[in-house]
Amino acid sequence: MTEKLTFKVNGVERTVEVEPEMMLIDVIRDVLNLTGTKLGCDNSTCGTCVVVMNGKPIKSCNLPAAKAAGADLVTVEGLAKGMELHPIQTAISESGAVQCGFCTPGIVMELYGLLEANPEASEQEMSNALNKHLCRCTGYEPIRDGALIAQKMVQEQKKIK
Amino acid sequence: MKYKYVGQSYIRPDAISKVTGKAIYLDDIRLPDMLHAAILRPQYAHALILNVDTDEAEKCVGVVKVVTGAGCKFRYGDNIKDLQPMAVTKVRYIGDPVAAVIADTPAHARAALSKIKVDYEPLPVYIDARDAMQPGAALIHEDMSDYWRLPTLKETPGTNIANTYHLHKGRGEEGFDEADVVIEQEFNFPLGSCAAIETHGSIIWFKEDRTIEAWSTSICPFIIREDLAHSYGMPIADVRVHIPDLGGCFGYKSDITTEQTIAWVASFVPGRPVKWVATREEDFTSTLLAHGIRTRMKIGAKKDGTLVALKSTIYHTAGAYADTAVNLTMASTHNSTGPYEFKHCDLTGYTVYTNTPAVGAYRGYGHQESQIATERMMDLLARKLGMDSLELRKKNFLSEGKVNAVGEIMWKHHGNLLECANRVEKMVFSKAKPREDDQYVYGRSLVTVMKSPKGAPFSTKGCYMKMNLDGSVSINMGGAEVGQGMRTVIRQVAAEALKIAPERIRVYTEIDTQYSPYEWQTIGSMFTTQGGRAIVRAADKLIAGLKKTAAQVLKTDEDYLEYEGDYIVLRNDPSIRVATKDLARGYITEDGITIGDLAQSVSDARLPRYSNPDKNGQGSIGVSYTMGAQAVELRIEKKTGKILVDHFYSVFDVGQVINPLQIRGSVLGGVTMAIGAALYEEVVFDKDGKITNPQLFKYHIPTYKEAVEQTIEFVETPDPIGPFGARGIGEHSVIGAAPAILNAVYDAIGADFYEIPLTPEKVKKALEARKESK
Numbered sequence: 001m002t003e004k005l006t007f008k009v010n011g012v013e014r015t016v017e018v019e020p021e022m023m024l025i026d027v028i029r030d031v032l033n034l035t036g037t038k039l040g041c042d043n044s045t046c047g048t049c050v051v052v053m054n055g056k057p058i059k060s061c062n063l064p065a066a067k068a069a070g071a072d073l074v075t076v077e078g079l080a081k082g083m084e085l086h087p088i089q090t091a092i093s094e095s096g097a098v099q100c101g102f103c104t105p106g107i108v109m110e111l112y113g114l115l116e117a118n119p120e121a122s123e124q125e126m127s128n129a130l131n132k133h134l135c136r137c138t139g140y141e142p143i144r145d146g147a148l149i150a151q152k153m154v155q156e157q158k159k160i161k
Numbered sequence: 162m163k164y165k166y167v168g169q170s171y172i173r174p175d176a177i178s179k180v181t182g183k184a185i186y187l188d189d190i191r192l193p194d195m196l197h198a199a200i201l202r203p204q205y206a207h208a209l210i211l212n213v214d215t216d217e218a219e220k221c222v223g224v225v226k227v228v229t230g231a232g233c234k235f236r237y238g239d240n241i242k243d244l245q246p247m248a249v250t251k252v253r254y255i256g257d258p259v260a261a262v263i264a265d266t267p268a269h270a271r272a273a274l275s276k277i278k279v280d281y282e283p284l285p286v287y288i289d290a291r292d293a294m295q296p297g298a299a300l301i302h303e304d305m306s307d308y309w310r311l312p313t314l315k316e317t318p319g320t321n322i323a324n325t326y327h328l329h330k331g332r333g334e335e336g337f338d339e340a341d342v343v344i345e346q347e348f349n350f351p352l353g354s355c356a357a358i359e360t361h362g363s364i365i366w367f368k369e370d371r372t373i374e375a376w377s378t379s380i381c382p383f384i385i386r387e388d389l390a391h392s393y394g395m396p397i398a399d400v401r402v403h404i405p406d407l408g409g410c411f412g413y414k415s416d417i418t419t420e421q422t423i424a425w426v427a428s429f430v431p432g433r434p435v436k437w438v439a440t441r442e443e444d445f446t447s448t449l450l451a452h453g454i455r456t457r458m459k460i461g462a463k464k465d466g467t468l469v470a471l472k473s474t475i476y477h478t479a480g481a482y483a484d485t486a487v488n489l490t491m492a493s494t495h496n497s498t499g500p501y502e503f504k505h506c507d508l509t510g511y512t513v514y515t516n517t518p519a520v521g522a523y524r525g526y527g528h529q530e531s532q533i534a535t536e537r538m539m540d541l542l543a544r545k546l547g548m549d550s551l552e553l554r555k556k557n558f559l560s561e562g563k564v565n566a567v568g569e570i571m572w573k574h575h576g577n578l579l580e581c582a583n584r585v586e587k588m589v590f591s592k593a594k595p596r597e598d599d600q601y602v603y604g605r606s607l608v609t610v611m612k613s614p615k616g617a618p619f620s621t622k623g624c625y626m627k628m629n630l631d632g633s634v635s636i637n638m639g640g641a642e643v644g645q646g647m648r649t650v651i652r653q654v655a656a657e658a659l660k661i662a663p664e665r666i667r668v669y670t671e672i673d674t675q676y677s678p679y680e681w682q683t684i685g686s687m688f689t690t691q692g693g694r695a696i697v698r699a700a701d702k703l704i705a706g707l708k709k710t711a712a713q714v715l716k717t718d719e720d721y722l723e724y725e726g727d728y729i730v731l732r733n734d735p736s737i738r739v740a741t742k743d744l745a746r747g748y749i750t751e752d753g754i755t756i757g758d759l760a761q762s763v764s765d766a767r768l769p770r771y772s773n774p775d776k777n778g779q780g781s782i783g784v785s786y787t788m789g790a791q792a793v794e795l796r797i798e799k800k801t802g803k804i805l806v807d808h809f810y811s812v813f814d815v816g817q818v819i820n821p822l823q824i825r826g827s828v829l830g831g832v833t834m835a836i837g838a839a840l841y842e843e844v845v846f847d848k849d850g851k852i853t854n855p856q857l858f859k860y861h862i863p864t865y866k867e868a869v870e871q872t873i874e875f876v877e878t879p880d881p882i883g884p885f886g887a888r889g890i891g892e893h894s895v896i897g898a899a900p901a902i903l904n905a906v907y908d909a910i911g912a913d914f915y916e917i918p919l920t921p922e923k924v925k926k927a928l929e930a931r932k933e934s935k
Contacts, residue, residue: 021268033191035182035186035189036183038359040359040857041857041858042440043856075182076182085177085180089177089180090180093172093177094172094176096823098175098179098180099409099645099830100359100408101175101176101406101408127865134862134864136834138830138833139830139868140865142826
């Protein structure tokens with residue numbers, strides 16, 4: 001009882017066959033084989049599964065796949081252009097925000113969704129966004145540092161454009 | 162001492178693969194023809210299995226096989242062989258594997274679980290060591306005495322006591338007759354979870370060529386290899402274990418955990434790899450839990466504050482299988498002295514079977530569990546003596562010339578705890594404490610802590626080093642990168658030892674027992690110390706080999722040569738030299754004749770003279786110590802009883818900082834975890850042994866908005882064992898938070914608490930009592 005689903009992933013239109021009970025993360029990880037998006041809990045608490053859909057960060061673990069029909073999705077694999085990292089990736093990799101790295105793709109995508117739409121996001125907005133993500137390694141301070149550097153880099157980039 | 166590469170911040174080599182989503186974790190591995198397993202957990206925490214009916218489940222969509230424990234003849238375990246891969250005659254805790262479904266997809270495997278019918282006969286359930294060790298309690302392991310165990314371990318037949326550890330120093334309990342003041346109190350550090358963001362998982366593949374290939378979320382591939390080989394009667398060389406990137410460990414991915422269960426399941430479908438990844442619920446119910454330690458502590462002191470005698474009794478709720486808890490009990494027991502000298506010690510640790518998940522390592526390995534008692538007792542004793550609690554601590558520090566509980570003499574190089582304490586004291590107490598206001602009441606406290614590793618005397622860390630044709634160096638070791646930043650440390654230590662830039666050193670990215678050098682397991686905050694020593698040794702050997710070839714090339718003696726990184730030069734005339742890279746595969750002379758060996762080396766490093774304890778618990782069983790001071794400033798919201806940590810301070814003597822960015826990150830994270838344990842975290846059981854909060858939205862771990870401002874500094878008294886004077890720091894930062902917070906709450910509202918988590922409800926009650934007494 002599979003059904004066809006068409007959406008855009010990282011700029012490429014894809015049509016895939018999905019089982020009705022599949023969540024979006026199952027399609028991303030198991031059908032499209034994009035394993036950068038992680039699953040860390042059973043009920044959308046940890047934030048590791050965040051991807052950007054139609055410009056907004058969403059939890060892919062509790063969104064029925066069918067609801068992504070026609071959507072424009074970006075996963076962590078869609079950020080770097082060849083060898084060139086997205087500024088958010090550069091900032092997060094250099095601030096000490098990465099230890100085990102399991103929460104990292106979700107945090108990178110959260111910031112991508114937030115800062116691409118609103119490069120001038122307030123510290124409160126950043127904090128509200130990052131509060132959706134659990135990290136057991138860093139004590140969060142280096143994530144905050146990385147997010148602030150990322151914001152500056154994104155702002156610079158937008159100015160140049 | 163100033164080093165060129167050690168002491169600088171470098172970005173970790175795995176940062177890029179992690180921000181791009183390209184790092185491969187266990188669940189990201191896809192193998193040809195792979196099957197998926199789901200495991201049935203029991204409805205009872207202690208029950209006999211009367212019958213398992215798998216017929217309906219076998220018929221479900223996608224199901225390949227349903228497996229039970231029937232016919233399993235072997236037990237396993239490194240300390241006590243009390244584990245079985247799947248329950249055979251009874252279940253002993255709520256996460257015990259009863260049966261497994263193997264199917265084409267994880268969803269099909271899970272869907273069929275509910276079709277397995279099991280008949281049970283329930284037995285009494287014990288969720289606390291104190292209850293389980295009562296005379297007449299139902300036995301959780303009836304045949305305990307038949308199990309193989311290490312010769313140093315001793316069970317109490319006819320009880321649930323899996324081991325009793327005892328340490329006797331000086332005159333033991335008799336020593337209390339020298340005390341002017343004696344205080345006694347009981348403390349509790351309840352069961353918790355490491356709760357790494359990546360859950361446990363394994364892939365096991367029994368191959369037709371009679372080898373086993375395995376992947377696991379583990380930091381002990383060599384133990385898995387030995388255990389599987391032993392259980393299935395194969396040569397160790399025929400089992401190959403891979404460790405991919407790990408999404409955090411914090412302890413519970415050490416020792417063998419779920420691998421034997423998945424191997425048992427996979428053994429029924431030879432030829433096909435079987436993957437299992439724990440749900441978050443299973444990660445709580447069916448892997449290792451943490452802590453579960455009650456400490457009853459009695460301290461005797463002279464009027465002037467000199468500590469004379471310590472009696473600690475540790476009641477360890479070890480869980481249904483004690484193999485992973487027994488060493489933890491010991492570590493908690495012999496380190497219950499904290500960083501203080503007691504002339505007389507009588508320390509006992511009971512490892513007790515209970516109907517809860519097995520307890521294993523958690524960052525800090527038993528130290529915070531008993532030092533919550535020690536550090537609270539120091540404050541209680543100071544109050545009784547009418548003394549300043551920091552003065553009391555300073556008077557009794559395990560400083561140079563003192564003898565610790567296990568009989569080791571302390572030397573200057575064990576660290577300058579006084580300097581750590583003085584620095585934190587200045588940071589916190591040189592300013593006035595805020596006065597109570599309408600909303601808040603304020604408290605602060607300083608504690609001092611110590612940690613040694615609890616490993617095995619044979620535990621070593623291997624290093625393979627090879628120089629490539631361009632002079633770059635490849636390093637292969639058996640240590641597991643769990644996020645601690647070991648790969649960066651390897652690079653920096655090797656760069657310093659080899660006098661070449663870190664960028665020219667490439668560190669291995671996965672462990673594969675087929676290629677990796679042996680390491681027992683990456684535990685005890687010992688990778689920098691032992692692994693770093695192994696790197697220095699490998700570098701020395703590599704350089705010696707290079708010099709041997711260079712001596713032939715330059716027609717001189719090896720001891721006239723100096724290694725300078727890029728060149729080997731004649732000491733008395735450095736213009737005579739050979740480029741190091743030209744020696745990498747031996748040296749090719751003008752006519753093509755090649756001389757000398759490949760530039761490669763092998764080494765390993767244990768802790769020096771690390772031993773088992775003798776019958777009195779004495780021996781060289783710490784060897785390496787890191788000490789430090791920590792303090793908290795907090796406020797209590799009067800309306801709710803909520804504790805808000807305003808600032809946390811840590812100063813540790815780490816010998817030598819290798820990477821300032823990483824070491825700060827390590828302490829930041831450790832303190833955050835420990836504040837979580839002190840304020841929020843407890844795995845809660847109902848009376849039937851079911852866990853009521855096995856999800857991250859119920860088991861609250863600290864969030865972004867709860868992160869605490871921290872001041873972190875380091876004292877550097879060089880260590881003679883570690884590389885370039887460095888010593889371990891991975892776990893130490895978790896020890897002080899709980900006692901510091903409880904002491905600061907007393908400072909704020911005059912209420913004594915003896916257990917954690919200290920929830921707002923408990924504090925609110927104390928606030929109300931305070932109001933009444935005012």
